[in-house]
Amino acid sequence: MHCTLHRDSHSSLKMKLCLGALMCTEINKALSVTKSVGTETIIVLKHFLLAPIKRHPSRTTSHMSNQNRLSVFPTRMNLTITKNRLKSAEKGYSLLKRKSEALQVKHREIQQKLNKEQDNLKNAINNAYYLLAKAEFLGSNIKMFLYECSRSPISVESSMEQVSGVFLPVYSLKQDNSNPLLFLDKSGSAYLGARNAFKTVIGRLIELASLKNSFVILDEVLKNTNRRVNALDFMLIPRINNTIDYINAELDEQDREEFFRLKKIQKSKKKS
Numbered sequence: 001m002h003c004t005l006h007r008d009s010h011s012s013l014k015m016k017l018c019l020g021a022l023m024c025t026e027i028n029k030a031l032s033v034t035k036s037v038g039t040e041t042i043i044v045l046k047h048f049l050l051a052p053i054k055r056h057p058s059r060t061t062s063h064m065s066n067q068n069r070l071s072v073f074p075t076r077m078n079l080t081i082t083k084n085r086l087k088s089a090e091k092g093y094s095l096l097k098r099k100s101e102a103l104q105v106k107h108r109e110i111q112q113k114l115n116k117e118q119d120n121l122k123n124a125i126n127n128a129y130y131l132l133a134k135a136e137f138l139g140s141n142i143k144m145f146l147y148e149c150s151r152s153p154i155s156v157e158s159s160m161e162q163v164s165g166v167f168l169p170v171y172s173l174k175q176d177n178s179n180p181l182l183f184l185d186k187s188g189s190a191y192l193g194a195r196n197a198f199k200t201v202i203g204r205l206i207e208l209a210s211l212k213n214s215f216v217i218l219d220e221v222l223k224n225t226n227r228r229v230n231a232l233d234f235m236l237i238p239r240i241n242n243t244i245d246y247i248n249a250e251l252d253e254q255d256r257e258e259f260f261r262l263k264k265i266q267k268s269k270k271k272s
Contacts, residue, residue: 069242074250082247086240093232100225102164107218114211121204128197135190145191154199156206161214166221168214173203 072078136142155174160167 069239069246072243072247074247074254076251079244079247079251082240082243086237086244089232089237089240093229093237096225096229096232099164100222100229103166103218103222103225106163107215107222110211110215110218114208114215117204117208117211121201121208124197124201124204128194128201131190131194131197135194138190142191145195149195154202163218166218168217169210170214171206171210173199173206 070082072082156171157174159170159172161170162168
């Protein structure tokens with residue numbers, strides 16, 4: 001077993017020596033080709049051949065960086081366009097943020113009114129049925145009263161309310177006192193009070209339905225607005241900033257390469 005281990009280590013050492021000798025022969029061949037140029041070129045070539053290979057960080061992470069920036073060519077024109085796009089995105093973000101805040105205030109206000117109207121509706125319904133039972137206890141002619149009520153129907157009017165560019169339909173009970181109901185006996189006035197109580201219940205039901213409709217519309221618009229705000233804040237604006245940094249880095253690299261090229265040209269002209 002010891003002989004086997006010694007043989008394996010000897011063979012691996014022999015393989016390393018062979019690879020080293022092969023690299024030396026290749027380097028000598030390359031150096032022999034460039035000996036006529038001068039000692040400076042030989043030193044540079046030797047340093048290039050013997051130095052370890054290093055990957056540029058922008059090349060190794062190109063796949064990851066492409067996902068976090070826009071796919072544009074690094075030019076000064078694209079840099080100007082990207083900066084203008086960043087200003088537009090930031091302006092749109094601020095406008096959508098203010099719209100979201102205004103919608104949230106209105107949303108909370110409608111929610112508070114909705115809860116309050118639901119409690120008031122319960123009391124109004126109880127009061128209306130109490131007055132109806134009181135009128136029926138007096139034993140008046142309800143058919144005649146219903147006939148008189150049919151001569152003055154109830155109508156609903158609608159309007160539109162605008163909140164940060166969102167139109168909300170508003171419904172309300174139209175008050176029409178052109179045909180008042182008149183009764184001479186005591187039971188007629190009791191039925192009239194019950195009718196007014198039920199009319200109040202209908203008005204509260206219409207207002208409750210209007211608030212519920214506005215609440216649903218605002219909730220949907222608020223979700224879409226918050227989704228756009230988050231998309232701008234966490235996706236588009238960081239990608240544009242990464243794109244601007246990428247273009248600046250590439251332009252700086254091009255400037256350094258151009259400066260180095262000009263220096264080499266000047267140096268070669270001075271030698272000649």
